[in-house]
Amino acid sequence: MPASPNEASQVDIIEPATPNNISTFLPQSELQHDIEEEIPTPSFAVPMEEFAESVEELRDRVQEMEMHIEMGEEGSPATTPPVTVFPPDTSEEVPHRRSFDTLDTFTLALGLWVEGAAITRDNWESLLQVFSLLLDVNQLKALPKKLSTFHAKIKSQLPLLKLRRKELTLDSTQLPTLSRSDKAGSLICTEWMYWFDPKHLFQIMLSSRVFTEKLHFGMANFVDRPSELWESYAWGSSIRACSGDFASYPDGEPLFPSDIALFWCKEEDCKCQDTEYTPHMGRVLCVGRDYTSAAPDPGAIIVVVQQLAQRWELSEALLRLLRIPDKDPKELFLLEDIVDQLTLSQIKERLLNVHLDYKFRYTEATKDIRDFDLSVQATEFNWII
Numbered sequence: 001m002p003a004s005p006n007e008a009s010q011v012d013i014i015e016p017a018t019p020n021n022i023s024t025f026l027p028q029s030e031l032q033h034d035i036e037e038e039i040p041t042p043s044f045a046v047p048m049e050e051f052a053e054s055v056e057e058l059r060d061r062v063q064e065m066e067m068h069i070e071m072g073e074e075g076s077p078a079t080t081p082p083v084t085v086f087p088p089d090t091s092e093e094v095p096h097r098r099s100f101d102t103l104d105t106f107t108l109a110l111g112l113w114v115e116g117a118a119i120t121r122d123n124w125e126s127l128l129q130v131f132s133l134l135l136d137v138n139q140l141k142a143l144p145k146k147l148s149t150f151h152a153k154i155k156s157q158l159p160l161l162k163l164r165r166k167e168l169t170l171d172s173t174q175l176p177t178l179s180r181s182d183k184a185g186s187l188i189c190t191e192w193m194y195w196f197d198p199k200h201l202f203q204i205m206l207s208s209r210v211f212t213e214k215l216h217f218g219m220a221n222f223v224d225r226p227s228e229l230w231e232s233y234a235w236g237s238s239i240r241a242c243s244g245d246f247a248s249y250p251d252g253e254p255l256f257p258s259d260i261a262l263f264w265c266k267e268e269d270c271k272c273q274d275t276e277y278t279p280h281m282g283r284v285l286c287v288g289r290d291y292t293s294a295a296p297d298p299g300a301i302i303v304v305v306q307q308l309a310q311r312w313e314l315s316e317a318l319l320r321l322l323r324i325p326d327k328d329p330k331e332l333f334l335l336e337d338i339v340d341q342l343t344l345s346q347i348k349e350r351l352l353n354v355h356l357d358y359k360f361r362y363t364e365a366t367k368d369i370r371d372f373d374l375s376v377q378a379t380e381f382n383w384i385i
Contacts, residue, residue, distance in 0.1 A: 161204060162197040218245040220288030222302060233304070236286030247287050247301045249350055255303065259284045262348040263305060265340065279348050281308040283334060303347060307338045 103111075114124070134140070144150045170189040205211050216228070220236030235241045237257045246254040255261070262279040264272050271277040282305035290302045310332060 162200040163194060164197050165192050165194045167191070168193050217243045218289075219247075219301070220286060221291050222288045223291050224293050233286045236288040236304070242287070247303060247344060249347060251349070253350065255284065255287060255347065255350075257284050257286055260308070260351040260354045261305065262351060263303075263340070263342055264346050264348065266346070281332065281351065282306055282340065283308060285339065301344055303342045303344065305340050305342055307335045307340065308332045309335055 119127070144153065167190050170191055172189050175189065216230040219242050220233070221231050222236075223231050226232055229235055230241070239256055246256070249255055249261075260281065260283055263282055264270075264279050272279045285304040285306050287301065287303055289299050291298055314333060
Protein backbone atom coordinates (compact mmCIF):
# COMPACT_ATOMS: atom_id res chain seq x y z
CA MET A 1 0.00 0.00 0.00
CA PRO A 2 1.53 3.24 -0.99
CA ALA A 3 2.38 5.68 1.78
CA SER A 4 0.33 8.76 2.23
CA PRO A 5 1.85 12.11 1.47
CA ASN A 6 1.96 12.95 5.20
CA GLU A 7 3.76 9.71 6.01
CA ALA A 8 6.15 10.23 3.10
CA SER A 9 7.06 13.69 4.43
CA GLN A 10 7.97 12.40 7.93
CA VAL A 11 11.72 12.01 8.45
CA ASP A 12 13.37 10.22 11.39
CA ILE A 13 15.37 12.84 13.34
CA ILE A 14 18.89 11.70 13.97
CA GLU A 15 20.14 12.59 17.48
CA PRO A 16 23.57 14.14 17.20
CA ALA A 17 26.42 12.48 19.00
CA THR A 18 27.54 14.03 22.31
CA PRO A 19 30.78 13.70 24.34
CA ASN A 20 28.98 11.43 26.79
CA ASN A 21 28.56 8.87 24.05
CA ILE A 22 32.22 8.88 23.11
CA SER A 23 34.96 7.01 24.87
CA THR A 24 37.83 9.37 25.66
CA PHE A 25 40.29 6.51 26.02
CA LEU A 26 40.06 5.15 22.44
CA PRO A 27 42.42 6.15 19.67
CA GLN A 28 41.16 8.62 17.12
CA SER A 29 40.65 5.99 14.40
CA GLU A 30 38.61 3.71 16.63
CA LEU A 31 36.74 6.70 18.09
CA GLN A 32 35.79 7.87 14.58
CA HIS A 33 34.76 4.34 13.61
CA ASP A 34 32.47 4.05 16.65
CA ILE A 35 30.92 7.42 15.94
CA GLU A 36 30.21 6.50 12.35
CA GLU A 37 28.60 3.26 13.51
CA GLU A 38 26.25 5.21 15.78
CA ILE A 39 25.00 7.24 12.84
CA PRO A 40 22.33 5.07 11.16
CA THR A 41 21.92 5.03 7.47
CA PRO A 42 18.83 7.03 6.65
CA SER A 43 15.98 5.02 5.12
CA PHE A 44 14.56 8.05 3.40
CA ALA A 45 15.68 10.43 0.81
CA VAL A 46 17.83 13.28 2.35
CA PRO A 47 19.81 15.77 0.37
CA MET A 48 23.50 14.84 0.38
CA GLU A 49 24.60 18.40 1.06
CA GLU A 50 22.74 18.57 4.39
CA PHE A 51 23.93 15.15 5.42
CA ALA A 52 27.54 16.02 4.65
CA GLU A 53 27.27 19.24 6.70
CA SER A 54 25.93 17.31 9.69
CA VAL A 55 28.83 14.87 9.52
CA GLU A 56 31.40 17.67 9.26
CA GLU A 57 29.84 19.49 12.22
CA LEU A 58 29.98 16.31 14.25
CA ARG A 59 33.66 15.78 13.41
CA ASP A 60 34.48 19.36 14.43
CA ARG A 61 32.87 18.82 17.79
CA VAL A 62 34.79 15.58 18.26
CA GLN A 63 38.09 17.34 17.51
CA GLU A 64 37.21 20.13 19.95
CA MET A 65 36.45 17.56 22.62
CA GLU A 66 39.76 15.76 22.05
CA MET A 67 41.57 19.07 22.35
CA HIS A 68 39.98 19.68 25.79
CA ILE A 69 41.01 16.22 26.87
CA GLU A 70 44.64 16.89 25.92
CA MET A 71 44.63 20.33 27.62
CA GLY A 72 43.62 18.90 31.02
CA GLU A 73 41.03 20.01 33.57
CA GLU A 74 42.39 23.55 34.11
CA GLY A 75 42.62 24.33 30.44
CA SER A 76 46.42 24.27 30.41
CA PRO A 77 48.54 21.70 28.64
CA ALA A 78 49.12 18.65 30.79
CA THR A 79 52.76 18.56 31.82
CA THR A 80 54.79 15.85 33.44
CA PRO A 81 55.98 16.86 36.96
CA PRO A 82 59.74 17.41 37.11
CA VAL A 83 61.79 14.70 38.70
CA THR A 84 63.89 15.98 41.66
CA VAL A 85 67.41 14.63 41.61
CA PHE A 86 69.09 14.64 45.05
CA PRO A 87 72.87 14.65 45.41
CA PRO A 88 74.45 11.61 46.99
CA ASP A 89 74.47 11.52 50.82
CA THR A 90 78.01 12.25 52.04
CA SER A 91 77.18 12.37 55.77
CA GLU A 92 78.32 9.80 58.26
CA GLU A 93 76.72 8.33 61.35
CA VAL A 94 77.92 9.51 64.75
CA PRO A 95 78.61 6.47 66.89
CA HIS A 96 76.88 6.36 70.26
CA ARG A 97 79.23 4.89 72.79
CA ARG A 98 76.83 3.39 75.24
CA SER A 99 78.15 2.17 78.54
CA PHE A 100 77.54 -1.46 79.29
CA ASP A 101 77.67 -0.91 83.07
CA THR A 102 74.41 -1.93 84.65
CA LEU A 103 72.88 0.69 86.96
CA ASP A 104 70.65 -0.20 89.83
CA THR A 105 67.08 1.04 89.84
CA PHE A 106 67.66 3.74 92.47
CA THR A 107 70.64 5.28 90.67
CA LEU A 108 68.84 5.26 87.33
CA ALA A 109 65.69 6.83 88.81
CA LEU A 110 67.75 9.46 90.63
CA GLY A 111 69.63 10.30 87.45
CA LEU A 112 66.44 10.73 85.47
CA TRP A 113 65.05 12.98 88.21
CA VAL A 114 68.23 15.09 88.20
CA GLU A 115 67.93 15.57 84.44
CA GLY A 116 64.24 16.43 84.59
CA ALA A 117 64.51 18.80 87.57
CA ALA A 118 67.52 20.68 86.11
CA ILE A 119 69.62 20.21 89.25
CA THR A 120 72.70 22.45 89.32
CA ARG A 121 76.15 21.53 90.61
CA ASP A 122 75.54 23.35 93.88
CA ASN A 123 72.22 21.56 94.34
CA TRP A 124 73.88 18.23 93.63
CA GLU A 125 76.62 18.86 96.19
CA SER A 126 74.01 19.79 98.78
CA LEU A 127 71.97 16.70 97.95
CA LEU A 128 75.01 14.45 98.41
CA GLN A 129 75.65 16.03 101.81
CA VAL A 130 72.06 15.30 102.80
CA PHE A 131 72.41 11.69 101.61
CA SER A 132 75.56 11.31 103.71
CA LEU A 133 73.43 11.89 106.83
CA LEU A 134 71.17 8.98 105.97
CA LEU A 135 71.65 6.03 108.32
CA ASP A 136 68.57 3.96 107.54
CA VAL A 137 66.59 3.66 104.34
CA ASN A 138 63.42 3.64 106.42
CA GLN A 139 63.98 7.33 107.02
CA LEU A 140 63.28 7.93 103.34
CA LYS A 141 60.19 5.78 103.46
CA ALA A 142 58.89 7.77 106.43
CA LEU A 143 58.91 11.06 104.54
CA PRO A 144 55.45 12.57 103.99
CA LYS A 145 53.97 12.16 100.55
CA LYS A 146 52.70 15.76 100.35
CA LEU A 147 55.11 18.65 100.09
CA SER A 148 52.91 20.94 102.19
CA THR A 149 53.02 18.46 105.06
CA PHE A 150 56.79 18.29 104.78
CA HIS A 151 57.05 22.10 104.88
CA ALA A 152 54.84 22.27 107.97
CA LYS A 153 56.99 19.72 109.80
CA ILE A 154 60.18 21.59 109.01
CA LYS A 155 58.80 24.98 110.08
CA SER A 156 57.60 23.54 113.37
CA GLN A 157 61.18 22.56 114.23
CA LEU A 158 62.85 25.88 113.38
CA PRO A 159 63.40 28.53 116.08
CA LEU A 160 61.35 31.68 115.52
CA LEU A 161 62.24 35.26 116.30
CA LYS A 162 60.63 36.84 119.30
CA LEU A 163 57.38 38.43 118.27
CA ARG A 164 55.80 41.31 120.17
CA ARG A 165 52.40 42.91 119.88
CA LYS A 166 50.39 45.82 121.20
CA GLU A 167 46.72 46.66 120.95
CA LEU A 168 46.19 50.04 119.33
CA THR A 169 43.12 52.25 119.30
CA LEU A 170 42.24 53.28 115.77
CA ASP A 171 40.75 56.56 114.64
CA SER A 172 37.33 55.52 113.35
CA THR A 173 37.02 58.65 111.22
CA GLN A 174 40.00 57.54 109.15
CA LEU A 175 38.70 54.04 108.39
CA PRO A 176 37.20 53.96 104.88
CA THR A 177 35.43 50.63 105.47
CA LEU A 178 33.20 51.95 108.24
CA SER A 179 29.80 53.45 107.54
CA ARG A 180 29.02 57.06 108.35
CA SER A 181 26.86 56.06 111.30
CA ASP A 182 29.68 54.03 112.82
CA LYS A 183 32.15 56.85 112.28
CA ALA A 184 29.81 59.36 113.94
CA GLY A 185 29.03 57.03 116.85
CA SER A 186 31.07 56.12 119.87
CA LEU A 187 32.44 52.94 118.33
CA ILE A 188 35.94 52.16 119.58
CA CYS A 189 38.03 50.25 117.05
CA THR A 190 41.15 48.43 118.16
CA GLU A 191 43.69 46.38 116.28
CA TRP A 192 46.76 44.39 117.23
CA MET A 193 50.10 45.53 115.84
CA TYR A 194 52.82 42.87 115.56
CA TRP A 195 56.55 43.35 115.17
CA PHE A 196 59.79 41.50 115.74
CA ASP A 197 61.81 42.33 118.80
CA PRO A 198 64.63 44.46 117.30
CA LYS A 199 67.11 43.58 120.04
CA HIS A 200 66.61 39.87 119.55
CA LEU A 201 66.60 40.36 115.77
CA PHE A 202 70.03 42.03 115.76
CA GLN A 203 71.43 39.41 118.13
CA ILE A 204 70.33 36.63 115.80
CA MET A 205 71.70 38.44 112.75
CA LEU A 206 75.11 39.07 114.32
CA SER A 207 75.34 35.52 115.64
CA SER A 208 74.90 34.10 112.14
CA ARG A 209 78.20 33.25 110.52
CA VAL A 210 76.65 33.39 107.04
CA PHE A 211 75.31 36.88 107.70
CA THR A 212 78.44 38.28 109.33
CA GLU A 213 80.61 37.06 106.47
CA LYS A 214 78.76 39.53 104.24
CA LEU A 215 79.32 42.45 106.63
CA HIS A 216 82.32 44.75 106.73
CA PHE A 217 84.05 45.34 110.03
CA GLY A 218 86.94 47.67 110.71
CA MET A 219 88.44 50.64 108.93
CA ALA A 220 87.54 51.99 105.54
CA ASN A 221 89.08 50.36 102.48
CA PHE A 222 90.56 52.74 99.90
CA VAL A 223 90.20 51.25 96.40
CA ASP A 224 90.52 52.52 92.83
CA ARG A 225 86.79 52.38 92.11
CA PRO A 226 84.80 52.70 95.34
CA SER A 227 81.27 51.31 95.22
CA GLU A 228 80.47 50.47 98.85
CA LEU A 229 79.99 52.73 101.86
CA TRP A 230 83.06 51.34 103.64
CA GLU A 231 85.15 52.38 100.63
CA SER A 232 84.39 56.08 101.10
CA TYR A 233 85.74 58.92 103.22
CA ALA A 234 82.41 58.93 105.08
CA TRP A 235 83.25 55.56 106.64
CA GLY A 236 86.84 56.50 107.39
CA SER A 237 85.88 59.77 109.08
CA SER A 238 83.47 58.09 111.55
CA ILE A 239 84.65 56.74 114.89
CA ARG A 240 81.59 54.48 115.20
CA ALA A 241 82.01 52.87 111.80
CA CYS A 242 85.52 51.58 112.42
CA SER A 243 84.25 48.91 114.87
CA GLY A 244 87.02 49.62 117.35
CA ASP A 245 89.79 49.21 114.77
CA PHE A 246 91.88 52.38 115.27
CA ALA A 247 95.25 53.61 114.12
CA SER A 248 97.75 54.67 116.79
CA TYR A 249 100.31 57.40 117.40
CA PRO A 250 103.92 56.44 118.13
CA ASP A 251 103.15 56.62 121.87
CA GLY A 252 100.33 54.07 121.49
CA GLU A 253 97.43 56.49 121.85
CA PRO A 254 94.54 55.93 119.40
CA LEU A 255 94.38 58.21 116.38
CA PHE A 256 90.87 59.54 115.76
CA PRO A 257 89.38 61.53 112.89
CA SER A 258 89.40 65.32 113.54
CA ASP A 259 92.61 65.06 115.58
CA ILE A 260 95.18 67.86 115.11
CA ALA A 261 98.53 66.19 114.49
CA LEU A 262 102.09 66.98 113.48
CA PHE A 263 103.43 65.12 110.46
CA TRP A 264 106.30 64.99 108.00
CA CYS A 265 105.59 65.34 104.31
CA LYS A 266 107.10 63.22 101.53
CA GLU A 267 109.12 65.99 99.88
CA GLU A 268 112.82 65.45 100.41
CA ASP A 269 113.79 69.14 100.17
CA CYS A 270 111.16 70.26 102.70
CA LYS A 271 112.44 71.80 105.94
CA CYS A 272 110.05 69.69 107.99
CA GLN A 273 112.67 66.94 107.84
CA ASP A 274 115.10 69.17 109.77
CA THR A 275 114.93 68.86 113.54
CA GLU A 276 115.30 72.63 113.91
CA TYR A 277 111.96 73.23 112.21
CA THR A 278 108.48 72.28 113.30
CA PRO A 279 106.75 69.60 111.23
CA HIS A 280 103.57 70.36 109.35
CA MET A 281 100.28 70.63 111.17
CA GLY A 282 97.07 69.10 109.90
CA ARG A 283 93.64 67.85 110.82
CA VAL A 284 92.94 64.14 110.37
CA LEU A 285 90.16 63.78 107.80
CA CYS A 286 89.81 60.01 107.73
CA VAL A 287 91.69 56.78 108.39
CA GLY A 288 91.60 53.60 106.32
CA ARG A 289 93.54 50.81 104.67
CA ASP A 290 95.10 51.17 101.24
CA TYR A 291 93.95 48.56 98.72
CA THR A 292 94.52 50.60 95.57
CA SER A 293 96.50 49.26 92.63
CA ALA A 294 99.36 51.66 93.44
CA ALA A 295 99.63 50.62 97.09
CA PRO A 296 103.22 49.60 97.94
CA ASP A 297 101.93 47.60 100.90
CA PRO A 298 98.30 46.50 100.35
CA GLY A 299 96.30 46.75 103.55
CA ALA A 300 98.61 49.28 105.19
CA ILE A 301 96.95 52.05 107.22
CA ILE A 302 96.65 55.41 105.46
CA VAL A 303 95.89 58.68 107.27
CA VAL A 304 94.29 61.42 105.16
CA VAL A 305 95.20 64.85 106.55
CA GLN A 306 94.07 68.39 105.69
CA GLN A 307 96.89 70.89 106.09
CA LEU A 308 96.85 73.75 108.61
CA ALA A 309 98.76 76.91 107.77
CA GLN A 310 99.89 79.88 109.82
CA ARG A 311 99.39 83.40 108.57
CA TRP A 312 102.93 83.80 107.29
CA GLU A 313 102.49 80.63 105.17
CA LEU A 314 99.55 82.11 103.24
CA SER A 315 100.08 84.07 100.05
CA GLU A 316 99.38 87.80 99.93
CA ALA A 317 96.73 87.25 97.26
CA LEU A 318 94.87 84.84 99.55
CA LEU A 319 95.11 87.24 102.48
CA ARG A 320 93.67 90.08 100.40
CA LEU A 321 90.91 87.82 99.12
CA LEU A 322 89.91 86.66 102.58
CA ARG A 323 90.52 90.06 104.19
CA ILE A 324 91.91 88.40 107.28
CA PRO A 325 93.25 90.88 109.85
CA ASP A 326 96.50 90.17 111.66
CA LYS A 327 95.18 89.37 115.10
CA ASP A 328 97.21 86.63 116.73
CA PRO A 329 100.30 84.61 115.77
CA LYS A 330 98.73 81.45 117.19
CA GLU A 331 95.91 81.48 114.69
CA LEU A 332 95.83 78.64 112.15
CA PHE A 333 93.88 78.34 108.90
CA LEU A 334 92.46 75.04 107.64
CA LEU A 335 93.24 74.40 103.96
CA GLU A 336 90.51 71.90 103.12
CA ASP A 337 91.56 71.47 99.49
CA ILE A 338 95.17 70.53 100.30
CA VAL A 339 95.04 66.88 101.35
CA ASP A 340 97.96 64.55 102.08
CA GLN A 341 97.85 60.77 102.35
CA LEU A 342 100.31 59.70 105.03
CA THR A 343 101.53 56.47 106.52
CA LEU A 344 101.69 55.96 110.27
CA SER A 345 105.46 56.44 110.17
CA GLN A 346 104.93 60.03 109.00
CA ILE A 347 102.74 60.94 111.99
CA LYS A 348 104.73 62.47 114.86
CA GLU A 349 102.29 63.31 117.63
CA ARG A 350 98.93 64.81 118.52
CA LEU A 351 98.56 68.52 119.22
CA LEU A 352 96.63 69.24 122.40
CA ASN A 353 94.86 72.32 123.72
CA VAL A 354 93.65 73.43 120.29
CA HIS A 355 90.46 75.47 119.91
CA LEU A 356 88.26 75.08 116.83
CA ASP A 357 86.34 78.28 116.15
CA TYR A 358 83.06 77.39 114.44
CA LYS A 359 81.87 81.01 114.51
CA PHE A 360 84.42 82.18 111.98
CA ARG A 361 83.01 85.02 109.89
CA TYR A 362 83.82 88.49 108.58
CA THR A 363 81.49 91.50 108.79
CA GLU A 364 81.94 95.03 107.50
CA ALA A 365 80.50 96.49 110.69
CA THR A 366 83.02 94.96 113.07
CA LYS A 367 85.89 94.47 110.62
CA ASP A 368 86.48 91.29 112.58
CA ILE A 369 86.14 87.59 111.98
CA ARG A 370 85.43 86.42 115.53
CA ASP A 371 82.89 86.96 118.27
CA PHE A 372 85.46 87.10 121.06
CA ASP A 373 88.71 88.91 121.78
CA LEU A 374 91.69 86.82 120.75
CA SER A 375 93.96 88.63 123.16
CA VAL A 376 91.91 87.27 126.06
CA GLN A 377 91.31 83.78 124.67
CA ALA A 378 94.80 83.23 123.35
CA THR A 379 96.16 82.56 126.81
CA GLU A 380 93.84 79.55 127.21
CA PHE A 381 94.79 77.72 123.98
CA ASN A 382 98.03 76.89 122.25
CA TRP A 383 96.43 77.18 118.83
CA ILE A 384 93.17 78.62 117.46
CA ILE A 385 91.74 77.37 114.17
